[in-house]
Every structure is written in C-alpha cells, then in structure tokens.
Amino acid sequence: MTSTWEEFYAKTPKPADLEENKVLLKNFIDRFSNTNKKVVVITSGGTTVPIEHNTVRFVDNFSAGNRGAISAEYFLEQDYAVIFVYRLKSLEPFSRHFMGNKFLDMLELTSEDSTDSVKVTPEHSNKVANILKNYKKTKERLLQLTFTTLSDYLWLLRSVCQAISGLEDRAIVYLAAAVSDFYIPPNEMSEHKIPSTEAPSIHLRLVPKVLKPLVNLWIPKSFVVSFKLETDERVLISKARKALENYSHSLVIANILQSRRQQVVFVTKDCDYTLRLTDEELKNGEEIERLIVENLVVKHVEWMEKAH
C-alpha cells in the first residue's frame, strides 16, 4: 500500500534543523536572484530508513556519494552556484580527495622560529594546492545542507524546491541521491532496540513518488534530472523511459551499478545516447562526471533558449 505524498508530509514529523536550513537557503538564493547566475541543486548519498524509534538499526541504500560530490566540483567549474544536499558524512566536493589516514601521510612537521608548523609534503603539494585553490575560489557559490533519514531528505527536498522556484529555468535539480523506495511509517516502528533473541521480519511500505509534485507543482519551470541505477542491464533503458513518461521531467541518466564510473546513458523523450570513458581515460583518473556535467550544461542552455 502506498500513501500519497500529501499523507507522507502530514504524518511524518519534520526534521529539527529544517527551519535553520530554510534561512540558509533564502540567504543563498537571495544573492543570485537578481543576477543571471545558473543554479544547480545536487542531492547526494543514500537515505536511511530507521527500523526502531531509538535508532540502532536501519535499512540503507548503497552510496558513498561519489556521483554527487564529483559532479558538484564540475558544476562549480562551469560557474554554477551549487546547493549540495547530501547525506551526513557522505563524500563532499574537494575534501573527497583527502579521506582517511592516507591524507595524514601527505603532511610533515616543520619547525620555524622554534614553533611547530605543518606542511603538505613537496611530493603532494601541487595536487593539494590545486584542489585547495578551486575550493577557495568557489566556496562562496557552494551551500551544503545535510540529511540522514528518508524523511529528513523528503522534507529538505521540498523546502529546497520552494526556495528555488523563483529561479525558474535558471535552475537544474540533479537528483543523484540514492533514495529509498521503501520505509516504515512511524506508527509501525519498534520503540526500542529489537531483541536479538528472535529473527524479525521487516515489513516495508512504498515511499510515495515525490518526483511527481516536484515536477508538476513545486518547480514546473526548472530543468529536472533524475538517475536510474539498476543491476540488470536488460531493464535499464525501459525503466528510464518509463520514469520519463510517469513524471515528464527533462532527463533520466541511466546507469548500471558495476559500470557506473565508466558509462551512463542520457535518456530523453526523443532519444538516448551513451557517454563513456575509454579504459585508458578511466585508468588515468578521468571522471565520467566531467562528461555528464559538460553535456548537461549544453542541454540546459539550449533548453533555456527554447523556453524564451
């Protein structure tokens, strides 16, 4: 049984930080509303579905947030303002290059005037300097907002759409987050940790498809891109096309779990075409997101021109 999106919002409490995020959004958007700056909303990372009120366990979607974090860097490079809506602790643009203790190995202690200071080793300083330059150059155009659970995400997404609706065709919404299709309504959740003495069955409900009100009611004039991730190649394109028919948005980017870093398919109403890195490019550290964003920016501009 699916509830409607209106029921979902009526029955699910809003996240504690929503009002704070709305203020951040308003201040950010206000800076660009009287310019011709293009804006992209990127959602990134997986949503959790708690199975207990006092949450110890949850159902999660596989996503480190690579697609979203990498794409954010390329959109900033293309001079977009970026609203990066990401799962808390998933990858962020720029810092994604420096995860874990490997980064500590790039640092060295030096003594200057008998005070300790810390430097990036000469071997790594070029790479780090470049990333840091890009970060500092673009951070004024980057707003980062976080979610954890599915309901945090759905509340935040609606507020983001309300905040950008005035930007109309200048805005892209790039839905790269791995959003759960299933959830457990608050009134069906266990209050405390499920005892580990019995094997439970978890009964999930379908999440209402908010892409429908998003495209039709919240931001009808913006450029909306959704992703379709499958593991079975045979159903990929037909499912992407089905999504386009159901929601009538601008574009579906279709990809297979195993090859998603090398190849994606752009599916529009009229056609589909493949973007692909060669094995050589992949080996050299090229990122498919560069192709995705470059292609998308061209499509966005064409589409804006057609709209006027």
Place this chain on the structure above:
Amino acid sequence: MTSTWEEFYAKTPKPADLEENKVLLKNFIDRFSNTNKKVVVITSGGTTVPIEHNTVRFVDNFSAGNRGAISAEYFLEQDYAVIFVYRLKSLEPFSRHFMGNKFLDMLELTSEDSTDSVKVTPEHSNKVANILKNYKKTKERLLQLTFTTLSDYLWLLRSVCQAISGLEDRAIVYLAAAVSDFYIPPNEMSEHKIPSTEAPSIHLRLVPKVLKPLVNLWIPKSFVVSFKLETDERVLISKARKALENYSHSLVIANILQSRRQQVVFVTKDCDYTLRLTDEELKNGEEIERLIVENLVVKHVEWMEKAH
C-alpha cells in the same frame, strides 16, 4: 532458526581479501611475538547485511566508529600494539579529527621560491601538529584491516583470533564493532535489485554467536571485552550479566545509546561499576574512551599477573 557458527562458515563464502589480510596479520604479529609487547584487537564500526546479491540495499547498524577509533588512540598512547579492524570508511584513529570540508578551511596556500605550497594555518597548527606527531610516533604499532558486510567481519575476526592466539594473555580483544544480530543467508537473497513497485518484507535469520567459539576455542587465554548497547536502561545491566554468563569472557562494557559518550558501566563476574565524565569534562572535549582504556589496562595487567 539459528544456524551454528560451523554452518555459517561452511555456507558463507570468504571475502576476496582474506588471504592478503592473513599475510599482513602474520607479519605484524611476528614483530611482537618475541617481545613482551601487549597487543589489542579493536573492532569498530557497523556491519552491513546485504538484502540483494548485486547489492544496492542493505540493513546497517548505527555506528560511525567513534568508540573504536578513539580507543585505538588511547591504546597506542598506553604503548599497546593495535590491530584496528574497522568498517571501510568508518572513522579511523587520528584522521577522525579531520573530517569533511572543515579541514580544508584549516589549510592555506603559500608561495615559496615561486612554487605553491600548502600549510596548516597558524591558528590550527598546534592541534594538527600534536595529532600528527602522535600518528607518526605510533603508526608502526598500528595495523588497519577493513570489513564491510557481516560475513566479511566474521571471517576476518576468526583469522585475527587465529593470528594472535600465540600471544595468549598478552592480547586484549575489544569488540566495539556494532555487529548485526540478523542476516539473510546467501540462498535467500534476491539476485537483482528488488523492484520498487512492490513493498517487500525482509525475513532475517539470527546470526550465530561467535563469541562462544572465540572465547572457548580460538583464544581461550586472552582478555576478551564485549560491548552491550541498549536504548532501554531497565534491561542494560541484566543483559550484560547474561552475556557474561553465556560466554564466560572477561568483561562487558554496557552503555545506553543516548549517554554513551558520557557514561559506561564495566560489568564483570563479581561486580559492576560506572565510569563517567562530568558535564564539565564532556564540554571541554574530554573523551570517555580515555577512562575506559586506562581502567582496562589496569585490569589487563592485574589479570596477567594472576594468570602466572
């Protein structure tokens, strides 16, 4: 229905990197076997339970890996060799202090002899220098091994125990990972991504309790510490005591989800006592893991003396 631990290992394929990890373990242990160095195995972070073979979705346990990563630093400070067995991408000792883009804000670009170099800002250089010093001083005594799924974890844990069994009472095993109590056997998993058109029910099985063979067969002479995390205070101590009776290991550290950063209870066969940070200490950034590790080291030494 619970399967036995023997059945679990017989029916679940071993992780691809297990043999590689065994070599790393052997080389690490060999360096300490003819010394009197004390060794601790720390498990950290949550295990995943895939619900599909080509995994897009999984059931996860809440854990960023704070307890384990922080404890590893204090054990290194206490001169232990540390085998840190952690969930891929969960927190690691030392680098845990530098997560996300906040760390990029601690860096500045400088130009020396017309080449770019990158430095930690003077404001943060003391803190970073101290952490970096501790990291460099102790990294030879730190071995890091990763897992993701529940079955990766169970295979790796057994191999680690086999590798350290010769250390006998010099070894502590500190089981801080949040290990799933439930799983889906490989033959009951869905091959491809479950279609999002129907609400599924997930039927879970109980995971066999490997603490039993661990204590009784794999490392009967080592000091074994398990954790008990609950959300309901009323059942905490009784459950901890039950675990001690069932597995006859050395110590259970019991904690409540909401207060786990401020308070834990050490539960042994004979008594239980509380370790607690004051509100003031907590506010000043003190970590309860310092108390846990200091207490544990005293207990370990007493216990080694008694054993001889």
